[in-house]
Amino acid sequence: MSPDPHGDSEAVRRRERRASAVARTAARVASERSLPATLRALAHEILQTDGLAGVQVLTNLHPGEKLHMLGIAGFPASQSSDFFSRLMECQRLGADLRMLDVFHSGERVVIPHRYQAVMSNPAWGPLHEYHRHPEWDAFASVPIKVRQSTIGVLNAFVSPGKEIDEEGLEFLTAMAEQAGLAIDYASLLEQERSAAQREERQRLAQDLHDSVVQQVFSMGMLTQTLKVLGEDGRPESLDRIREITADLQDITGSVLKDLRGLVAQLRPSATSGTGLRHALRELEAATHRQTGVRFRTSIGGIADDVEGDFAEDLYHVIAEAVHNAVKHSSADLITVTLELDEAGTVQLCVRDNGSQPGSSVVPADPQEGHGLSFMRQRVTRWRGELTIESGRGGAGTAVRAEIPFRTLSFTDDEAPRTSERQDEDLYD
Template structure:
């Protein structure tokens, strides 16, 4: 019987089902007629939540007052045997007077009882013995374990839900919202040109076409995010095409095309031979690593467009598939979260510009926090600083260990 209950608990049985199984087990082991489980409810009340046996329907929902035997057992964490409920004095729950012998077994964990199992026999039957009370207390301990496991699962489910919400918020911010912001910058430029009288009809038409295309891309991104919520198997991300796409989109907000360098195991790839690179990356990167890297590139380029007033931007994405290939110097920045020692390699994203630098930049804390969060999820790190090799500009570094 105990093995059956333990197996049920290990199989992630629902809380109510586990308690019903325990109730049935107590009914059988104690040779009882009715068994009920009393648990804390709203307003500091104790209610019969689970019951089994002849009078199960009649006792479900009964409230057990503070001065009664049930709460006394819970407070003292000591079991109790009652010779006969029908002859008991000062019975606080009149409905229990129909029963004969009874026993109360506290549901205890770490010396604290959180509920009680009450076992009844019909009038005229033998009283319960100490061994019966001990057996009921053992099963009550398993009932307590069932409640603790249910609480842990609930906490895990809630944590997963919160993590998923944060991921959705990051995706919306780093993908759709940033693209819409870039479009707003572009429309603002059109407005300024119109006010200054320097805009030609051809230039206005071209800029509006680009803005409409960007809005269409944003709608597509939102649809992908929504679709990802509905489907467990979302389509794989393509890092190479995604990076070319992000740098192409950034051209609209920057006013010029950022440079892009892609390298795998110290071999630099151009757009012409990127198809071979993409086929190799399929075996190296997982979908989450690719998605987060693309989001970081978009956020980084948007920050440059919004704050830096730069004339040049370089995006470097380097991947080393084995730890032995990673050159010295790629781990010189102290990570906020220690890199996994068993890592097989690294993905290194660096965005540099020749803009005004950090001292004159108004920080966007949410964007930087999102990039840092995307790094920490992979046990990596993110860093932003003034360029050490120049009097102008910033350098953003985002590095994660590979999971392959």
């Protein structure tokens, strides 16, 4: 039988499309700063190149975390936020989760006629609506690896009437390698930021030792001398006591000056001169790059009016609420509102759209967790009130704070202390 020229030419064109897709993705990995944008584009490249029904890219940026779906094509993006939570529910019901087998074993897998098996099995019930459209048939899952460690999976849902041959599987593997490069690149950027922070802390520690520690040692020696002279009781010792007291006063002033300088360098971006509004933009951008979570913000003019410790505390309350939403909920959208109402009260709300039962910043233990406790301390420090609304009507979790801004005329010494910031407050 003579070879089919049409079949050969189609195979050549398919190989060319795949090679072009890998090349375009590689170029994007090298230039794109947003990991979610890179992985979404990668998923669409695969979908369009091989005519698949759907593509998923799931990864955990840090070991032990849940898998985040940072790339998706074919399936509605709006249904991806709680995908992993629903997948875990399917596992509890007894579903055979082959993608998790791939994640743990690092071996790729292809399963024919998977659609009917999934849709007819009640154990897959929590994901039936997600998987129903578009219709697909076979399923393939390929590990995403970085330096021999599996950090995610690339899932391909094959359209009815099509199949994944060895060349198709190699294409998916090549695209998984590009996904691994993108994830590794994002991780290296975070490591560079952390290394810079460590170097800065080491420099500050050296400054602290060279100035403050030595001066405090001198204060200790002078204090011991005062103790001896005080027990002496001779009138001529009074002149020496006065001299030492003056020296202690000078050293104390110098120590306080040095500490104020060091504390100013340790302040987060919210109070470093760029302002609260800029710091919140950076928080949102960094969180989106790392997790794919979207933000909807409404930041009023109050963000430009607050400064110093108050701005810093507002920033950390928002940052902690965002961190908890990303870590504990299935949310893909976080809404941040900060405004000043007519009564002169700062109204802050951080709400996520996580709808999975149990997804909440509120710890299971009735005793508050460390992060939630510090959020409350930062708010009550300014005579405000923190409330948590969790899971009402499937609306996710909302962290709310009300702080009387117009009555913030008291000094730092009058304001309640938080154990985390007590040392700083002593030198403000």
